[in-house]
Amino acid sequence: MNLKREPTIRVTLKIRWNKIFIILFLLSLITVSLGAIFSPVTARSRRTYLTDFILNNRIENLGYSNSILEEDTISEQSTYYALKMLKDLNLLETQEDLDIMATMLAHNVQTELDNLTDNSLVTLYYLLLSLNLIGDNLDKISTDNKNEIINWINQSKHENGGFKNYNSSSPTVFHTYFSVKILSLLSPENISDSQKHTEWIISCYHSDGGFGGNTTLNSSIISTHYAVLGVNFTTNINNLSSQKDSIIQYMMNFYVSDIFDSSNYGGFSQTESPSNSFISSTYFCVSTVNLLDSSQLDSQTILQWVLKSQNPIDGGFSESKSDGSTSYSSMITTYYAFNIIKYFDPDFSSLNENVWDVELDLFVLLIIILIIIAVPTLVIFIIWRKRKV
Numbered sequence: 001m002n003l004k005r006e007p008t009i010r011v012t013l014k015i016r017w018n019k020i021f022i023i024l025f026l027l028s029l030i031t032v033s034l035g036a037i038f039s040p041v042t043a044r045s046r047r048t049y050l051t052d053f054i055l056n057n058r059i060e061n062l063g064y065s066n067s068i069l070e071e072d073t074i075s076e077q078s079t080y081y082a083l084k085m086l087k088d089l090n091l092l093e094t095q096e097d098l099d100i101m102a103t104m105l106a107h108n109v110q111t112e113l114d115n116l117t118d119n120s121l122v123t124l125y126y127l128l129l130s131l132n133l134i135g136d137n138l139d140k141i142s143t144d145n146k147n148e149i150i151n152w153i154n155q156s157k158h159e160n161g162g163f164k165n166y167n168s169s170s171p172t173v174f175h176t177y178f179s180v181k182i183l184s185l186l187s188p189e190n191i192s193d194s195q196k197h198t199e200w201i202i203s204c205y206h207s208d209g210g211f212g213g214n215t216t217l218n219s220s221i222i223s224t225h226y227a228v229l230g231v232n233f234t235t236n237i238n239n240l241s242s243q244k245d246s247i248i249q250y251m252m253n254f255y256v257s258d259i260f261d262s263s264n265y266g267g268f269s270q271t272e273s274p275s276n277s278f279i280s281s282t283y284f285c286v287s288t289v290n291l292l293d294s295s296q297l298d299s300q301t302i303l304q305w306v307l308k309s310q311n312p313i314d315g316g317f318s319e320s321k322s323d324g325s326t327s328y329s330s331m332i333t334t335y336y337a338f339n340i341i342k343y344f345d346p347d348f349s350s351l352n353e354n355v356w357d358v359e360l361d362l363f364v365l366l367i368i369i370l371i372i373i374a375v376p377t378l379v380i381f382i383i384w385r386k387r388k389v
Helices: 002-042 046-056 076-088 098-114 120-133 143-154 173-186 194-202 221-234 244-252 279-296 299-307 331-344 358-388
Strands: none
Touching: 046 076, 046 331, 076 120, 076 331, 098 120, 098 143, 120 173, 143 173, 173 194, 173 221, 194 221, 221 244, 221 279, 244 279, 279 299, 279 331, 299 331
């Protein structure tokens, strides 16, 4: 009787195996179809990459580094830039232990005052900006330290209205801007002669439309940038009404307008004979012209050039090398790029674009499909072979 039933059992098992195989095959086709339709949705947005870059450079409770290659080195400038970007992205309040970080920043102010150097003005500037950004924590700095900063900066004030750097003899536009900003952060009442500061800055203006670092130095992008910011801060941008058009023209001389130069078109170079575009020079020129007359800027072309500079290696923004390759991103360069985007796209809608991962997602999807098909099939085949025996 068992001999008569054996063929029936084998046929039944074969039919069941075929049905299962057909079901798996149909499921795989459905999965492939759905994957082809929805796989772009799984790509990560520019915003996600940027956020990850910022957070990956955080040194717990202490601050932020400038890049992942400097993961053990805190940069006061990078710390402020990171916090400011998180603030603009509405993510700062979600970060943990900000109060602990504020305490450490206040401690670093004391440390800097104990060891003053030529870099102390800039260091203190970014420390104070960060403290002011994190819940208005300037009150964590003692009154004695605040007074020490004010007295130290006032010792650098020149009779002509400019401010010089520590241990230097001549005032500069750069140090004048940073000095009045720090004094104002601690108390607006510390700025006692705003008009005189403005007049000295304007005295650094040259006939080419730019500003020198002081009255004797040649014009440069950076000096012009801080001169315009300085006048706007100490008094009013209207004090540059007679120089406005010339300043704009000076900055626009660095714009790369050659549409056939795809890698540089839309950015600003570092020389007046435009060559390679740089995010840093683009930031200084764009922010200056934007303050004077934003209509002079080709916003969409500049925006698209900046977006192309986002780095797929780490998600930040980096300068392109002369050979066309890219290096790791830095927090400083990323901040410059971020602010250019902010000028032209204040809602950051351009950061919602999905990039880079679409092809990778399809590849991973195919691997998953093969595993889904192969594993059950192998198991069923082994069971079928055992029963056949």
